[in-house]
Amino acid sequence: MKQSRHKAVKTSARSGLTQRAHPGYYPGYSTLSQQESWDEATRNAVVGRVGTVEPIRFFSPDEETMLQAVIDRLLPQDDRIPDRRIPILPAIDARLYTSKLNGYRYEEMPPDQEAYRLGLKAIDEMARKSFRSRFTELLVFHQELILKSLHDGKPDPAHPVWERMPVRRFWELILEDCVSAYYAHPWAWDEIGYGGPAYPRGYMRLENGLPDPWEVEERRYEWSAPEGCLSDLNLAEFGKQRDSASDSGNSH
Numbered sequence: 001m002k003q004s005r006h007k008a009v010k011t012s013a014r015s016g017l018t019q020r021a022h023p024g025y026y027p028g029y030s031t032l033s034q035q036e037s038w039d040e041a042t043r044n045a046v047v048g049r050v051g052t053v054e055p056i057r058f059f060s061p062d063e064e065t066m067l068q069a070v071i072d073r074l075l076p077q078d079d080r081i082p083d084r085r086i087p088i089l090p091a092i093d094a095r096l097y098t099s100k101l102n103g104y105r106y107e108e109m110p111p112d113q114e115a116y117r118l119g120l121k122a123i124d125e126m127a128r129k130s131f132r133s134r135f136t137e138l139l140v141f142h143q144e145l146i147l148k149s150l151h152d153g154k155p156d157p158a159h160p161v162w163e164r165m166p167v168r169r170f171w172e173l174i175l176e177d178c179v180s181a182y183y184a185h186p187w188a189w190d191e192i193g194y195g196g197p198a199y200p201r202g203y204m205r206l207e208n209g210l211p212d213p214w215e216v217e218e219r220r221y222e223w224s225a226p227e228g229c230l231s232d233l234n235l236a237e238f239g240k241q242r243d244s245a246s247d248s249g250n251s252h
Contacts, residue, residue: 017224023079024191029216031189031196042197049185054090058097058113064089066120069136073143075178079223086188091181092116109169119170122161123150129157140228148230193218 022028032050035043056064068089077085094100096113109115126146127135135143149156153168162170182188189196195203195215204212211217 017078019081021081021084025218025220026193026216029190031186034196037201053087054094056093058093086182086185088178088181092177109165118161122159126159144230
Protein backbone atom coordinates (compact mmCIF):
# COMPACT_ATOMS: atom_id res chain seq x y z
CA MET A 1 0.00 0.00 0.00
CA LYS A 2 1.34 3.43 -0.86
CA GLN A 3 2.30 5.53 2.13
CA SER A 4 0.81 8.66 0.54
CA ARG A 5 -2.70 7.24 1.04
CA HIS A 6 -2.39 7.85 4.76
CA LYS A 7 -0.76 11.27 4.71
CA ALA A 8 -2.66 13.65 6.96
CA VAL A 9 -3.65 17.09 5.67
CA LYS A 10 -4.62 19.89 8.02
CA THR A 11 -8.08 21.30 7.37
CA SER A 12 -9.10 24.91 7.51
CA ALA A 13 -9.42 26.67 10.86
CA ARG A 14 -13.17 26.42 10.51
CA SER A 15 -13.32 22.67 11.12
CA GLY A 16 -10.34 22.22 13.42
CA LEU A 17 -9.96 18.65 12.16
CA THR A 18 -7.13 16.79 10.55
CA GLN A 19 -8.22 15.34 7.23
CA ARG A 20 -6.91 11.92 6.35
CA ALA A 21 -7.09 9.66 3.34
CA HIS A 22 -7.55 6.86 5.85
CA PRO A 23 -9.23 7.99 9.10
CA GLY A 24 -9.88 5.58 11.92
CA TYR A 25 -7.81 3.55 14.35
CA TYR A 26 -6.34 1.08 11.84
CA PRO A 27 -3.67 2.93 9.82
CA GLY A 28 -2.21 0.93 6.99
CA TYR A 29 -5.12 -1.49 6.82
CA SER A 30 -6.91 -2.04 3.51
CA THR A 31 -9.83 -4.38 3.08
CA LEU A 32 -9.23 -4.41 -0.66
CA SER A 33 -5.76 -5.85 -0.08
CA GLN A 34 -7.58 -9.06 0.88
CA GLN A 35 -9.49 -9.40 -2.39
CA GLU A 36 -7.41 -12.32 -3.66
CA SER A 37 -9.01 -14.35 -0.86
CA TRP A 38 -12.53 -13.73 -2.22
CA ASP A 39 -14.33 -15.52 -4.97
CA GLU A 40 -14.92 -13.68 -8.24
CA ALA A 41 -18.52 -12.63 -7.52
CA THR A 42 -17.60 -11.24 -4.11
CA ARG A 43 -14.55 -9.45 -5.49
CA ASN A 44 -16.50 -7.82 -8.32
CA ALA A 45 -19.26 -6.68 -5.96
CA VAL A 46 -16.94 -5.14 -3.37
CA VAL A 47 -14.42 -3.56 -5.75
CA GLY A 48 -17.31 -2.09 -7.73
CA ARG A 49 -18.35 -0.07 -4.71
CA VAL A 50 -15.09 1.85 -4.93
CA GLY A 51 -14.80 2.15 -8.68
CA THR A 52 -18.40 3.03 -9.51
CA VAL A 53 -20.46 5.98 -8.26
CA GLU A 54 -24.04 5.98 -9.49
CA PRO A 55 -25.29 9.13 -11.26
CA ILE A 56 -28.06 11.12 -9.61
CA ARG A 57 -31.32 10.16 -11.32
CA PHE A 58 -34.06 10.38 -8.69
CA PHE A 59 -33.46 13.66 -6.89
CA SER A 60 -33.75 17.03 -8.58
CA PRO A 61 -30.64 19.30 -8.41
CA ASP A 62 -32.28 21.30 -5.62
CA GLU A 63 -33.19 18.15 -3.66
CA GLU A 64 -29.69 16.78 -4.20
CA THR A 65 -28.11 19.89 -2.68
CA MET A 66 -30.57 19.83 0.18
CA LEU A 67 -30.09 16.14 0.98
CA GLN A 68 -26.30 16.48 0.85
CA ALA A 69 -26.49 19.23 3.47
CA VAL A 70 -28.57 16.97 5.71
CA ILE A 71 -26.23 14.01 5.19
CA ASP A 72 -23.26 16.20 6.10
CA ARG A 73 -24.82 16.73 9.49
CA LEU A 74 -26.08 13.19 10.09
CA LEU A 75 -22.82 11.51 9.13
CA PRO A 76 -20.13 14.16 8.67
CA GLN A 77 -16.94 13.24 6.86
CA ASP A 78 -14.87 16.30 7.76
CA ASP A 79 -12.02 14.01 8.81
CA ARG A 80 -11.67 12.63 5.26
CA ILE A 81 -9.87 14.31 2.39
CA PRO A 82 -12.43 15.22 -0.31
CA ASP A 83 -11.56 12.47 -2.78
CA ARG A 84 -11.83 9.79 -0.08
CA ARG A 85 -15.32 10.70 1.13
CA ILE A 86 -17.85 7.91 0.85
CA PRO A 87 -20.66 8.68 -1.66
CA ILE A 88 -23.72 8.30 0.56
CA LEU A 89 -26.16 10.39 -1.48
CA PRO A 90 -25.65 8.48 -4.77
CA ALA A 91 -26.36 5.21 -2.96
CA ILE A 92 -29.64 6.56 -1.57
CA ASP A 93 -30.58 8.02 -4.95
CA ALA A 94 -29.92 4.69 -6.69
CA ARG A 95 -32.05 2.82 -4.15
CA LEU A 96 -35.00 5.14 -4.67
CA TYR A 97 -34.59 5.35 -8.45
CA THR A 98 -34.57 1.56 -8.82
CA SER A 99 -37.23 1.05 -6.10
CA LYS A 100 -35.00 -1.23 -4.03
CA LEU A 101 -37.12 -1.28 -0.92
CA ASN A 102 -37.17 -3.35 2.26
CA GLY A 103 -40.26 -5.27 1.23
CA TYR A 104 -42.48 -3.57 3.77
CA ARG A 105 -43.77 -0.11 4.65
CA TYR A 106 -45.20 1.25 7.87
CA GLU A 107 -48.91 1.91 7.47
CA GLU A 108 -48.60 5.55 8.50
CA MET A 109 -45.71 6.25 6.11
CA PRO A 110 -45.91 7.14 2.41
CA PRO A 111 -43.63 5.30 -0.06
CA ASP A 112 -39.95 6.03 0.55
CA GLN A 113 -39.66 8.19 -2.56
CA GLU A 114 -42.52 10.41 -1.45
CA ALA A 115 -41.28 10.47 2.14
CA TYR A 116 -37.91 11.87 1.06
CA ARG A 117 -39.45 14.59 -1.10
CA LEU A 118 -41.87 15.62 1.66
CA GLY A 119 -39.23 15.49 4.38
CA LEU A 120 -36.61 17.52 2.55
CA LYS A 121 -39.17 20.16 1.61
CA ALA A 122 -40.36 20.37 5.22
CA ILE A 123 -36.82 20.75 6.60
CA ASP A 124 -36.07 23.58 4.18
CA GLU A 125 -39.31 25.37 5.03
CA MET A 126 -38.59 24.96 8.75
CA ALA A 127 -35.24 26.67 8.16
CA ARG A 128 -36.91 29.55 6.33
CA LYS A 129 -39.45 29.97 9.10
CA SER A 130 -36.89 29.97 11.92
CA PHE A 131 -33.91 31.71 10.33
CA ARG A 132 -35.23 33.33 7.12
CA SER A 133 -32.78 31.35 5.03
CA ARG A 134 -32.47 28.10 3.08
CA PHE A 135 -31.33 25.12 5.12
CA THR A 136 -28.24 24.82 2.92
CA GLU A 137 -27.24 28.40 3.78
CA LEU A 138 -27.51 28.09 7.56
CA LEU A 139 -24.65 27.82 10.02
CA VAL A 140 -23.87 24.26 11.05
CA PHE A 141 -25.23 24.98 14.52
CA HIS A 142 -28.59 26.18 13.16
CA GLN A 143 -28.85 23.21 10.82
CA GLU A 144 -28.28 20.90 13.74
CA LEU A 145 -30.87 22.69 15.87
CA ILE A 146 -33.51 21.79 13.29
CA LEU A 147 -32.30 18.23 12.82
CA LYS A 148 -32.04 17.64 16.56
CA SER A 149 -35.68 18.62 16.93
CA LEU A 150 -36.56 15.91 14.38
CA HIS A 151 -34.35 13.42 16.21
CA ASP A 152 -36.18 14.27 19.44
CA GLY A 153 -39.57 13.81 17.77
CA LYS A 154 -40.48 17.44 18.48
CA PRO A 155 -40.14 19.38 15.21
CA ASP A 156 -39.20 23.00 15.90
CA PRO A 157 -40.76 24.88 14.27
CA ALA A 158 -43.83 22.76 13.67
CA HIS A 159 -44.66 21.83 10.08
CA PRO A 160 -47.79 20.19 8.60
CA VAL A 161 -45.72 17.45 6.91
CA TRP A 162 -45.07 15.91 10.32
CA GLU A 163 -48.82 15.56 10.76
CA ARG A 164 -48.96 13.54 7.52
CA MET A 165 -46.08 11.21 8.37
CA PRO A 166 -44.45 10.48 11.76
CA VAL A 167 -41.24 12.42 12.18
CA ARG A 168 -39.61 9.52 14.04
CA ARG A 169 -40.29 7.17 11.13
CA PHE A 170 -38.77 9.65 8.69
CA TRP A 171 -35.74 10.07 10.92
CA GLU A 172 -35.27 6.31 11.08
CA LEU A 173 -35.59 6.06 7.30
CA ILE A 174 -32.99 8.65 6.40
CA LEU A 175 -30.55 7.70 9.15
CA GLU A 176 -30.72 4.01 8.26
CA ASP A 177 -30.06 4.85 4.61
CA CYS A 178 -27.04 7.00 5.51
CA VAL A 179 -25.50 4.43 7.83
CA SER A 180 -26.18 1.55 5.44
CA ALA A 181 -24.55 3.37 2.52
CA TYR A 182 -21.54 4.41 4.58
CA TYR A 183 -20.76 1.04 6.12
CA ALA A 184 -21.32 -0.86 2.90
CA HIS A 185 -18.24 0.86 1.48
CA PRO A 186 -14.74 -0.67 1.73
CA TRP A 187 -13.24 2.65 2.87
CA ALA A 188 -15.50 2.53 5.92
CA TRP A 189 -14.34 -1.05 6.53
CA ASP A 190 -10.74 0.23 6.53
CA GLU A 191 -11.75 2.84 9.10
CA ILE A 192 -13.15 0.29 11.57
CA GLY A 193 -10.71 -2.51 10.83
CA TYR A 194 -13.37 -4.81 9.38
CA GLY A 195 -11.84 -7.81 7.66
CA GLY A 196 -14.23 -7.80 4.75
CA PRO A 197 -16.17 -10.77 3.39
CA ALA A 198 -15.30 -14.01 5.16
CA TYR A 199 -16.14 -16.16 2.14
CA PRO A 200 -14.45 -18.40 1.23
CA ARG A 201 -11.43 -17.92 3.54
CA GLY A 202 -13.29 -17.53 6.83
CA TYR A 203 -11.86 -16.17 10.06
CA MET A 204 -9.24 -17.92 12.19
CA ARG A 205 -9.41 -16.21 15.59
CA LEU A 206 -12.92 -15.91 16.90
CA GLU A 207 -12.07 -15.73 20.62
CA ASN A 208 -11.18 -12.79 22.84
CA GLY A 209 -11.37 -10.22 20.06
CA LEU A 210 -7.98 -11.19 18.66
CA PRO A 211 -7.09 -9.91 15.18
CA ASP A 212 -6.49 -12.32 12.36
CA PRO A 213 -3.00 -12.35 10.79
CA TRP A 214 -4.07 -10.09 7.91
CA GLU A 215 -5.50 -7.44 10.24
CA VAL A 216 -3.63 -4.62 12.05
CA GLU A 217 -3.62 -3.49 15.66
CA GLU A 218 -5.83 -0.62 16.79
CA ARG A 219 -4.07 2.74 17.22
CA ARG A 220 -6.19 5.46 18.81
CA TYR A 221 -5.78 9.20 18.39
CA GLU A 222 -7.60 12.33 19.56
CA TRP A 223 -10.61 13.39 17.52
CA SER A 224 -12.63 16.61 17.67
CA ALA A 225 -16.05 17.37 16.25
CA PRO A 226 -16.34 19.95 13.45
CA GLU A 227 -16.49 23.46 14.84
CA GLY A 228 -20.00 24.67 15.63
CA CYS A 229 -21.56 21.24 16.09
CA LEU A 230 -23.95 20.60 18.96
CA SER A 231 -21.63 17.85 20.17
CA ASP A 232 -19.06 20.54 20.98
CA LEU A 233 -21.41 22.26 23.41
CA ASN A 234 -22.37 21.37 26.96
CA LEU A 235 -26.08 21.38 27.81
CA ALA A 236 -26.04 24.82 29.41
CA GLU A 237 -24.31 26.38 26.43
CA PHE A 238 -26.67 24.54 24.08
CA GLY A 239 -29.67 26.09 25.85
CA LYS A 240 -28.22 29.58 25.55
CA GLN A 241 -27.43 29.23 21.86
CA ARG A 242 -30.78 27.63 21.11
CA ASP A 243 -32.60 30.54 22.72
CA SER A 244 -30.35 33.02 20.94
CA ALA A 245 -30.96 31.33 17.60
CA SER A 246 -34.70 31.34 18.17
CA ASP A 247 -34.70 35.04 19.11
CA SER A 248 -32.66 35.84 16.02
CA GLY A 249 -35.12 34.06 13.77
CA ASN A 250 -38.14 35.71 15.34
CA SER A 251 -36.64 39.18 15.10
CA HIS A 252 -36.84 39.22 11.29
